[in-house]
Each structure stands twice: as C-alpha cells, then as structure tokens.
Amino acid sequence: MTSNRLSLDRGSGRPLYRQLREALEHEIAAGQLDPRRPLPSSRELSRELGISRNTVNTAYQELEAEGFVEAQPRRGLFVNREMLGEIRRGTAAAIPTGPVNWTAHLNESPDRSLAEIAKIPDWHRYPYPFVAGQVDSSSFPRLAWLRALREALEPPHLHFSLRDGIDEDDPELVDQLCRHVLPARGIEVDPDHVMITLGSQQGLDLLAHTLLGPGSVVGVEEPGYLDARHIFLRAGAQLRPFRVDGSGLVPPDELAGVALLHLTPSHHSPSNVTLSIARRRQLLAMAQRDDTLLVEDDYDSEFRYQGSPTPALKALPDNERVIYLGTFSKFLAPGIRLGYLVAAPALVAELRRQRRYRVRHASGHIQRAMALLIESGQYHRTVRRRRTNLARRWSTLRDSLQEHLAWPVDPPPGGVSIWLPGPPGLDCVELSDRAAAHGVVIERGDIYFTDPARHRNFIRLGFAALPLSQIEPGVAVLARLAREQLGG
Numbered sequence: 001m002t003s004n005r006l007s008l009d010r011g012s013g014r015p016l017y018r019q020l021r022e023a024l025e026h027e028i029a030a031g032q033l034d035p036r037r038p039l040p041s042s043r044e045l046s047r048e049l050g051i052s053r054n055t056v057n058t059a060y061q062e063l064e065a066e067g068f069v070e071a072q073p074r075r076g077l078f079v080n081r082e083m084l085g086e087i088r089r090g091t092a093a094a095i096p097t098g099p100v101n102w103t104a105h106l107n108e109s110p111d112r113s114l115a116e117i118a119k120i121p122d123w124h125r126y127p128y129p130f131v132a133g134q135v136d137s138s139s140f141p142r143l144a145w146l147r148a149l150r151e152a153l154e155p156p157h158l159h160f161s162l163r164d165g166i167d168e169d170d171p172e173l174v175d176q177l178c179r180h181v182l183p184a185r186g187i188e189v190d191p192d193h194v195m196i197t198l199g200s201q202q203g204l205d206l207l208a209h210t211l212l213g214p215g216s217v218v219g220v221e222e223p224g225y226l227d228a229r230h231i232f233l234r235a236g237a238q239l240r241p242f243r244v245d246g247s248g249l250v251p252p253d254e255l256a257g258v259a260l261l262h263l264t265p266s267h268h269s270p271s272n273v274t275l276s277i278a279r280r281r282q283l284l285a286m287a288q289r290d291d292t293l294l295v296e297d298d299y300d301s302e303f304r305y306q307g308s309p310t311p312a313l314k315a316l317p318d319n320e321r322v323i324y325l326g327t328f329s330k331f332l333a334p335g336i337r338l339g340y341l342v343a344a345p346a347l348v349a350e351l352r353r354q355r356r357y358r359v360r361h362a363s364g365h366i367q368r369a370m371a372l373l374i375e376s377g378q379y380h381r382t383v384r385r386r387r388t389n390l391a392r393r394w395s396t397l398r399d400s401l402q403e404h405l406a407w408p409v410d411p412p413p414g415g416v417s418i419w420l421p422g423p424p425g426l427d428c429v430e431l432s433d434r435a436a437a438h439g440v441v442i443e444r445g446d447i448y449f450t451d452p453a454r455h456r457n458f459i460r461l462g463f464a465a466l467p468l469s470q471i472e473p474g475v476a477v478l479a480r481l482a483r484e485q486l487g488g
C-alpha cells in the first residue's frame, strides 16, 4: 500500500480517522490492497501519514467492525476475502439503502376505521379543562403514597417489591382487596378469584385475547366506552351494539351468539345512568340461558352523589359468568396503572398465563405500596375525601349548566363527567374546536356512537381535573359559544 494514495484533508473539518477509514474502504473496494499481505501496522501508517497511532487504530477498528478487514492472530490485519468476493460479485453494493417501508411490516389493525378519544396533551395548561379520565393532581395523597412507597422498600416488604413474581401478584394486595375493597361492592371472594391488572384496559385486553377469536361477537353498550371497542376489534371480534336508555342497557330478546357482553352497570359510560336491578336480573338470566359471559366494568362506582352506590352485578346470586373489573384510576390516579379483576379461578389462572407472556405482572413495588396504603386506612380516607370533593364539583357543574345553557339538563347523580345531549343543531366537533380556542377543553360525544355522523349533538364534560372555582366561568364561556353556534 502506498500512503501517497491515501490523501487526508486536514482543513476539511471532518475527523481524520473517518477520512482514513473511507480512503481504506475505497482502496479495498477498488482491489488495490493485496489480501495476501497484512495492512501496515498502525505505527508504520501513522508515521507515513504524519497522524497519531490512535487515529489509525480507530479507523482500523471500524473497518474490522464493518467486516472490511479481519485480524489474524500474530500476523496482523488482512483484507477480508469474503467481503472482497461480495464486492466483486456486486452483492455488497446491491444492498439497498434508504428508509424502512414500515407499512409493509405493520399488521393492518382491524379497528382502524373506529374513531379514537382525542386527548389534548397539554390540557392542564388550559383554564377550563373539562377533560374526562384525568384527575386533579392536588387531590392525590402524595405524602401517604410516598410513605407507602418507602415502607414497601423495607423488610419484610422489600422481597415482594423486587422479586420476579412470574405469573403471581402481590399476595398482600390481593388479600387487602378481598378483605377491605371488594366487600364494599358486595363481593366476597377468596384470593384465587382475584388478579391484579395494569388498569381495566389490561383486564379487557387479556379477556379479549383469552376468550375471543376472529369472528366472536361482543355485545357493547350504545353509546359506549370507545377504548373497549378498540380492544375487542383488535382481538378480531365483531361488535354488536345494544341501546342504552335512562335505566341502562335495554335487554334484547336474546343473547344467543354473543360470546361476551361489556357493561358499565354502576354508571354507564358515557351517560352515567345506572342499570336497574330488574334489568340486571334479566340480563344475568339471559346470559345464563345463552351462555354469554358478562364483563362488569365498575370503574367509578364509589362516585355516587345522592343515595348509596348500587351493589355490583358480581354481588348478585349465580354470578359465576360475571367478570368484574375494578380500577384505582378514578379513586387515586390513572397514571399509577393499577386495577383488579375478579372471576372464576379457572379463568383467573389462564389470564395470569396470558399476562405472564405479555407484561409478566404489575410492578411489585407499586402493588406492595398500594397494599400498605389500603391497610393504613389512607386509601379509604382518600376515596371518601374525593367523593365529597367530586360531589361538590358535580353539583356546581350541574347548576352552572342549568343556569347558562339554553336547553334542559338533568344528569344522573354519579360519575366523574356529565353527558350532555344537546339540541339537534349543536355540532360537538365544531364546538370543541372553538371552545379549545377560548380555553375550554370539552370532549366530543359523537365518537361514542357506532354512527358518529348522526350524533354530533352530544358533548361530555369531565369535572375531576379542574378546580371547583373554574367550573362556573368555564361553563359560561361554553354556553356563550353554544348559543352562538345555535344562532340564539
């Protein structure tokens, strides 16, 4: 090799080792280096080129890493004959470059034509964020949670916080749920009926992949929880919508052919109506007859502002086919991603196996901290405080809507959002855009229906994430924009 062929440009600003590597690559590709003879040692080459040995070594290391040269023990570096062959055959140069065509790699998702709940990521910066599914972080029991997290790192809890639980949950959290949380919903079960989830969403996903297959029919409430629809469709299922009125889902004549029926009996999502006791019994009997499984999504049952919460569907006799989903998302915070599922032990065991090969289990540390939070009584204190707090917000929002809106409003006394059917001329899509431009974040209601285009006069106002004092002024702005839209 002659070093005068290797010209390095010190003034170019490009690192010398890179210039040297590229020059050597070029020499190899052009067949200028004899593969039977070793490359000059770094000492020789650095002297010839007047550069440091480090620079030569770095260039050599990269050439070796890329396969242009190979080290032979005690003989030195040689041009890699295989690479030379490839270069001569043109195969090395034929490897196409450029961006990956991801569309060709990604599976087509079966829910692609279904709308998604669009969240404004910086909702907390708006003065009037009537968002659903979020909480006001000032009401989170920060100190108690911090204490629980710290205690969970002390023996004897440390082991459970750190271990690989494989398909198990924290036995202490399951025990606390069985003794202190589920009985409040009328559910008395042994630990083998309970599984911890990363929130209801994961419960739904595991159920979908365990119980459904391509073509399975899933009954859903109409309007209904959009994320559940996505999950079922993604598992290959078909949706059969069932109408909801002021007493919850209207029982059809039969459920034959429906593998699973998703229900929000305590507070229907999104309207918050409660499924009547008569209909619960009717649906349970029908499910028994037609062999349909019922999924009870009990995401915010404690938030009832008049009267007491109705017991769970899972608390009725003959409830084996009811699969109960609970979550800490509404009572504590959705970001903690923790929930629970109650079902027959045979199903729980299979769901645990499904979960094992997906995410293994929820964080042991978070599970143990939650167990300690419940045991200390702080969890129940937080739920009570939050209920009082939300009751105030609910009545303020209802009163403000009744005062400012030009149409009657009579929401059921529960939940963490108010569902507003508007007059036929109301257009939630345009209104939500205009409202956001005026600092008011609201949710469009059309997307909760199978046919959104025919339901543009519905909006949803969450009230858990904004300060009480912002509710009335926010409603005043919204009402003015709605009046303008309706031409009043």
Ligand SMILES: Cc1ncc(COP(=O)(O)O)c(C=O)c1O
Pocket (backbone or CB within 6 Å): 132, 133, 198, 199, 200, 201, 202, 225, 264, 269, 297, 299, 326, 327, 328, 329, 334, 338, 339
């Ligand atoms: C009907 C329904 N179920 C469950 C949840 C909570 O889901 P997760 O527990 O996954 O946070 C929500 C939250 O918005 C909901 O609206």
